Amino acid sequence: MSRPAHRRPEYQKINKDLFVLTYGALVAQLCKDYEKDEDVNKYLDKMGYGIGTRLIEDFLARSCVRRCHSYSEIIDIIAQVAFKMYLGITPSVTCNNSSRNEFSLILDKNPLAEFVEELPAGRSSLCYCNLLCGVIRGALEMVHLAADVTFLQDRLKGDSVTEIGITFLKKLDEKKYRRKK
């Protein structure tokens, strides 16, 4: 054991794969435990929520996000900073309504589903990546923003892209949002 740890590039890929593989094994396990797709989806969302409430702290510690003045600024940060930092992708952002509280993140590539060709048989309503919705929802709630987060389109279900819809539920209260140290 005296040789120092060697940083081969293959190991770094494996380290990235570890999360994706673990997630896949988790979904497979939940599919065994729950017959209904809705139950698996809910469970993934719940777990994601738990992760999101902790991940936000990690994110704020690593990034230098400035104070936001609008929902679209927040969405831009989610897409361009958070997704980039944790998943290595930058979804594009669209705003879906004139009151500017409904947005979509469009993912060309979905790293969570990298090793998934198609949904398992009989699981056509499974939102494979529903963990992501919970993560975003939990993280936003920790900075006092209530939001609905759901998958609007899913490549795994045959859609052309994967689209996550984020709807902010309350008016942003500027006093409450503070950058956490």
Place this chain on the structure above:
Amino acid sequence: MRAGGARWSLPARGSRMADAVLFEFLHTEMVAELWTPDPDPGSGGPEMSPSVLESVGFRVGQALGERLPRDIPAFREELDVLKFLCKDLWVAVFQKQMDGLRTNHQGTYVLQDNSFPLLVPMASGLQYLEEAPKFLAFTCGLLCGALHTLGFQSLVTASVAALPAWDMIDMFQVGFTRGGLQRWARTCSPPWVLLGCRLLSR
């Protein structure tokens, strides 16, 4: 400052890559959600049923075993396999090598990690001894799964600051008593993890 009222504080994450952090968060959440205690209270203590976490870890270990680059075309002996796990697998998964490997040359191995990354540091004291097995179940399954891909059936158990409960304890008569190990381990920080691995067959 803690969000969500969690019991334990996060370890310093400055040195961990952001994408590695995702796995740690997922693992912590899986421990919180999937770990189920044994429903029979009369069995003499909180006997936990680790099978769900272990089987998730097993699947991941299998997949990792297939992906790990192997320079050695064939392992000459069992010890080579274990060394491969301690160096290559551990580095790929935890960015560090295992700190120690011992064997009785009869199919039983003890792997030692002095700073196991998945064990959330808790306040020093005895409570982590109870909670720690939850955080080791996935990794035990992972090792089993990787060994399975390499052609071995195995039994892997883990303990913190104490030897595994099964009979390979005999090989550690030299200088190590159970009580002595526990006393010593309590002075160590972070927790000291032992993984006992018995290879059953090819």
